[in-house]
Amino acid sequence: MQMEIKNENGASVAMISGEIDHHNAKELRTQLDRYIISSKPPELVIDLGNITFMDSSGIGLIMGRCRLMQECGGRLIVHSPQPYIKRVLKLSGIERIVSIV
Amino acid sequence: MEIINEIKFTMPSLSVNESTARAVVSSFLIQADPTVEELSDIRTAVSEAVTNCIVHGYRHKKGNIELTVRLLPERIAYIRIKDKGCGIKDIKQAMEPLFTTAPEEERSGLGFSVMESFMDKLSVRSIPEKGTIITMRKKLSSHGE
Numbered sequence: 001m002q003m004e005i006k007n008e009n010g011a012s013v014a015m016i017s018g019e020i021d022h023h024n025a026k027e028l029r030t031q032l033d034r035y036i037i038s039s040k041p042p043e044l045v046i047d048l049g050n051i052t053f054m055d056s057s058g059i060g061l062i063m064g065r066c067r068l069m070q071e072c073g074g075r076l077i078v079h080s081p082q083p084y085i086k087r088v089l090k091l092s093g094i095e096r097i098v099s100i101v
Numbered sequence: 102m103e104i105i106n107e108i109k110f111t112m113p114s115l116s117v118n119e120s121t122a123r124a125v126v127s128s129f130l131i132q133a134d135p136t137v138e139e140l141s142d143i144r145t146a147v148s149e150a151v152t153n154c155i156v157h158g159y160r161h162k163k164g165n166i167e168l169t170v171r172l173l174p175e176r177i178a179y180i181r182i183k184d185k186g187c188g189i190k191d192i193k194q195a196m197e198p199l200f201t202t203a204p205e206e207e208r209s210g211l212g213f214s215v216m217e218s219f220m221d222k223l224s225v226r227s228i229p230e231k232g233t234i235i236t237m238r239k240k241l242s243s244h245g246e
Binding site for chain 1: 119123212214
């Protein structure tokens with residue numbers, strides 16, 4: 001699992017690649033929270049286009065970052081989930097609180 | 102139960118072994134030539150079950166997780182995941198969507214929901230302070246279906 005956060009056209013984009021499970025969600029959570037708290041971006045895009053596996057640990061990760069972004073006055077967007085990951089997202093009902101594009 | 106092929110694998114309850122379990126299941130089931138979607142479903146269900154053992158079953162101690170994968174007649178993939186952890190006091194409650202006893206770890210409480218949705222059959226047997234056995238089955242499509 002790897003993550004790179006960059007600014008694209010004024011938006012912060014977290015590009016994550018590899019697998020998201022309980023084991024590596026903790027590291028992602030630490031890195032993302034550090035960035036959100038220090039940079040307070042108005043919009044954070046989590047790009048899942050290069051994710052090859054995600055279980056419900058990824059749902060917990062997204063929900064937690066969504067809450068933190070709201071507390072910091074911003075919003076979270078989930079971008080480019082693969083069809084298989086969309087099934088996990090849909091099962092959770094997370095699209096009711098997070099924009100998925 | 103007629104078994105065409107079987108593998109048994111024991112691993113310590115380390116979170117790094119969540120991906121190990123997925124890899125073992127994938128490697129074994131590839132002989133049945135499952136579809137990409139079927140294999141993804143099974144890998145996800147296994148990941149949820151093994152994570153439950155680590156996060157909940159062995160929350161306050163370490164122990165072993167026993168993974169059994171079988172290929173049964175009529176292209177049935179059978180998975181059994183067993184731990185000797187703290188067990189589940191109320192299985193019905195544990196299986197309710199969004200129920201979790203580990204919110205501080207941002208557990209979404211969707212583990213059993215994912216297992217139920219992605220597999221055809223799910224069975225949970227548990228004895229408090231003794232452990233839990235999760236059994237799952239999924240019928241693999243035939244070639245050309």
